[in-house]
Amino acid sequence: MNAPAAVSHLLPAIALRPVPQALLDALAQRFGAQCSTAQAVREQHGRDEGSLQAPPPSAVVFAQSTQDVQDAIRLAAQHDVPVIPYAAGSSLEGHLLAVQGGISLDLNRMNRVLRINAEDLTVTVQPGITRKQLNEAIKDTGLFFPIDPGADASIGGMAATRASGTNAVRYGTMRENVLALEVVMASGDAIRTGTRAKKSSAGYDLTRLMVGSEGTLGVMTEITVRLYPLPEAVSAAICSFPSIEAAVRTVIQTIQLGVPIARCELIDAHSVRMVNQHSKLGLREEPLLLMEFHGSPASVQEQAETVQAIAHEFGGNAFEWATTPEERTRLWTARHNAYFAAIQSRPGCQAISTDTCVPISRLADCLLESIQEADASGVPYFLVGHVGDGNFHFGYLIDPAVPEERVRAERLNHQLVARALGMGGTCTGEHGVGIHKMGFLLDEAGAGAVGVMRAIKQALDPKNILNPGKIFAV
Numbered sequence: 001m002n003a004p005a006a007v008s009h010l011l012p013a014i015a016l017r018p019v020p021q022a023l024l025d026a027l028a029q030r031f032g033a034q035c036s037t038a039q040a041v042r043e044q045h046g047r048d049e050g051s052l053q054a055p056p057p058s059a060v061v062f063a064q065s066t067q068d069v070q071d072a073i074r075l076a077a078q079h080d081v082p083v084i085p086y087a088a089g090s091s092l093e094g095h096l097l098a099v100q101g102g103i104s105l106d107l108n109r110m111n112r113v114l115r116i117n118a119e120d121l122t123v124t125v126q127p128g129i130t131r132k133q134l135n136e137a138i139k140d141t142g143l144f145f146p147i148d149p150g151a152d153a154s155i156g157g158m159a160a161t162r163a164s165g166t167n168a169v170r171y172g173t174m175r176e177n178v179l180a181l182e183v184v185m186a187s188g189d190a191i192r193t194g195t196r197a198k199k200s201s202a203g204y205d206l207t208r209l210m211v212g213s214e215g216t217l218g219v220m221t222e223i224t225v226r227l228y229p230l231p232e233a234v235s236a237a238i239c240s241f242p243s244i245e246a247a248v249r250t251v252i253q254t255i256q257l258g259v260p261i262a263r264c265e266l267i268d269a270h271s272v273r274m275v276n277q278h279s280k281l282g283l284r285e286e287p288l289l290l291m292e293f294h295g296s297p298a299s300v301q302e303q304a305e306t307v308q309a310i311a312h313e314f315g316g317n318a319f320e321w322a323t324t325p326e327e328r329t330r331l332w333t334a335r336h337n338a339y340f341a342a343i344q345s346r347p348g349c350q351a352i353s354t355d356t357c358v359p360i361s362r363l364a365d366c367l368l369e370s371i372q373e374a375d376a377s378g379v380p381y382f383l384v385g386h387v388g389d390g391n392f393h394f395g396y397l398i399d400p401a402v403p404e405e406r407v408r409a410e411r412l413n414h415q416l417v418a419r420a421l422g423m424g425g426t427c428t429g430e431h432g433v434g435i436h437k438m439g440f441l442l443d444e445a446g447a448g449a450v451g452v453m454r455a456i457k458q459a460l461d462p463k464n465i466l467n468p469g470k471i472f473a474v
Contacts, residue, residue, distance in 0.1 A: 016101035019058035023079045027059055027103070030071055034062045045086050045104035046097065049151075051350050051400075052435055054097040057084060057104040064109045066182065066190055066221040072105055073219065073465075074188035082468050085215040087128050087154035091161065092353050093434025095214055099469035105219065107156055113137045114222060122179060122196050124224040127156020143227040146171040149430065150336045156220050161432035162212030166335070169255070169388030170262045170294065171228060173430070178211050182222035186461035196224055209456070214432055215467035217460050231262075231294035235304060236322040236331055239291070239311045240284040244268060244371060246314040247287045248364040251387045253310050255360050259303055263292035264388035268371070271338050271382040278341030279334040284318055289387075290335055292328070335384070342382040342395055349380075349397045352409040354436075356420035357391040357429030366423055367392060370416050379408050391429035418443075433471045441472060 027035045036042075037059045046056030061072045076083045082102025089096060098104065110126035111133065117123065118141045125134060130152045134145050147158060149165035157163070159181075164173035171177070180194035194200065194207035210218055241247040244266075251264055267275065267288045276283055289311070293303045308319050322328045334341075343351055358366045367385075374381045374394065385392025394416060396409035417427045417440050427433075427440035442450055450472050457464070457474060464474050 016055065017080065017082060019081050019101055019103070020079055023075060023081055023103075024059055026075050027061060027072070030075065031061055031068070034064065034068070036060045036062075042104070045084075045089075045106065048089055048091045048094065048096045050092040050094055050434075050436065051352055052094040052097060054094075054099050055101070057098040057102055060086075060104045060106055062106045062109055066184065069105065069107075069184045069219050069221050070188045070190060072103070073184055073186065076103060076465055077186060077188060077463060080463050080465065082465050083219070084467050085127075085156070085160070085219050087157045088130060088152065090151040090153050091157065091434065092431050093428075093436040095161065095432060095434040095467070095470060097435065097469075099435065102465070102468075107154070107219075107221075110156075110221065111154075116141060117196060118143060118227075120196055121227045121229075122224055123227055124180075124222055125155055127159070127220050127223060128154050130154050131158070138227065141227075142230055144230050145177075145225060146228055147174060147177060150339075155223055155225065159211050159220055159223055160213065160215050161430070164386070164389070164391070164430045166263045166265060166332075166386055168386060168391070168430075169264055170260055174225075175208065175211055177226045178207060178223060179226060180222075180224035181207055181210055181220050183210055183218035183220050185218045186463065186466050190221065191218075194224070212432070214434065214470050216457060216470055217466065219466070231300075233297040233300045234262075234292065234294055234323075234328065235300050236263075236290070236292045236328045237304060237308075237319060238283065238322070238331065239289050239308075239316045239319045240286040241289070241311075241317075242286065242315045244287045244367060245364055246316065247289050248367060248387060250289065250307070250311045250314045250316060252360055252363060253313075254307050255388060257306070257310075259306050260295070261291060261303060261307065261388060262294040263290070264386070265290040265335055266383070266385040266387040266392065267335065267338065268383040270380075271342065271384055274341040274345045274382060275334050275338055278344055279330075279337060281330075281334055283334075289316075290331060292332075338382060338384050339395065342397060346380055346397045346399075348399065350400045351395040351397055352406070352413060353393060353395045353431070354413045354416060355391060355393040355429050355431050356417055356425055356427060357389070358420050358423045358425030360390045362423040362425070363387060363390050363392075366419055366425070369419060370394065370412075373415055374412055377408050377412055379405065379412065381412075386429075389429075390425070435470060438470075438472055
């Protein structure tokens with residue numbers, strides 16, 4: 001297997017591309033106060049939530065319109081300077097790092113809802129709006145946008161990384177929920193892909209090509225996504241299990257029986273302990289499933305009773321319900337804060353976070369073998385997973401001052417991905433490739449498929465200015 005080029009905290013040896021003063025002057029003239037070269041601003045835009053590090057970009061442009069994006073890209077193209085799209089900054093695999101230098105294109109100010117088509121269950125937004133802002137804006141329509149990766153990520157970033165999250169088992173991922181785009185290409189020209197229609201057979205599917213391209217093929221400036229009716233009834237439940245295997249077997253049988261569960265999250269005993277301390281909860285410190293059911297009151301009750309019966313077969317106990325919005329919010333907030341709870345459990349530590357996804361039938365095998373390896377390594381870790389669709393996350397907690405700990409964590413990551421690929425899975429279920437998993441993509445897709453990706457990149461971005469050094473080497 002090809003280990004990633006960035007197997008330590010150091011990045012691959014890629015020469016920075018110079019940013020000439022003429023470009024900085026042109027950006028200052030065109031954008032005025034919307035362009036900053038302040039050190040603090042550049043440093044903020046030169047890091048994400050991951051553990052990789054790189055020099056900051058040379059300037060930050062705060063775009064407010066499609067025209068701003070076009071002008072910034074055209075100016076950069078004239079000087080062969082990279083452009084790195086930036087929004088919430090919540091990515092984990094180095095997507096936002098200026099590994100070849102360049103300018104950061106901040107899209108946070110492009111955060112408007114442009115069109116709500118409630119009758120068609122669609123909404124068109126700018127890329128900087130976050131999922132929470134979007135749901136707040138449409139709450140009076142009786143509709144909601146279900147994709148929930150945990151962090152309050154931007155819709156543009158979620159589309160660029162093909163994100164999913166806790167609701168994916170029922171509502172799908174960004175791949176299924178993005179219908180149409182406006183994208184600014186490397187030339188500075190804007191194109192439109194897709195329509196608001198539910199399906200199309202017209203030509204190449206450029207929308208799907210852009211979704212998951214991680215900013216390497218174009219910069220999204222408008223995004224049309226599906227909406228869903230707010231469920232009539234929502235109920236959440238937690239259930240503890242004597243072992244990880246028992247919890248996972250419950251999930252597998254639930255999915256194979258076709259129960260339309262909306263969310264199904266696994267939290268291991270280590271993580272439950274950390275969450276209890278961080279969020280002041282009293283959860284049983286055993287492997288835990290956190291589930292949510294959507295539908296009519298009768299269907300929710302039927303789903304819940306079915307899952308409860310399955311859980312009982314596998315030794316599940318302490319089945320507890322959370323039916324009020326306040327109780328559900330408390331539980332899901334604790335789940336979403338698992339990362340921060342883990343970081344606080346070892347002061348001064350850094351998390352090497354990774355994710356994989358396997359066919360549901362191999363989930364128990366993959367998890368149990370990976371846990372055994374992690375326990376044997378002595379590296380503290382946390383484990384959470386959107387196990388309803390076979391996706392799970394390990395976070396290895398290391399002391400950044402002890403290089404050996406990072407080496408062991410990266411070795412665990414390497415073994416985990418190799419195992420997932422061997423079981424017919426993928427190297428990343430939702431984090432994306434970025435820098436950290438470039439080598440793994442080659443193992444998963446093969447040289448031929450990566451060659452096709454490279455050919456598409458070179459055709460659409462011949463100067464390699466759009467987020468270069470990500471996904472694969474050009």
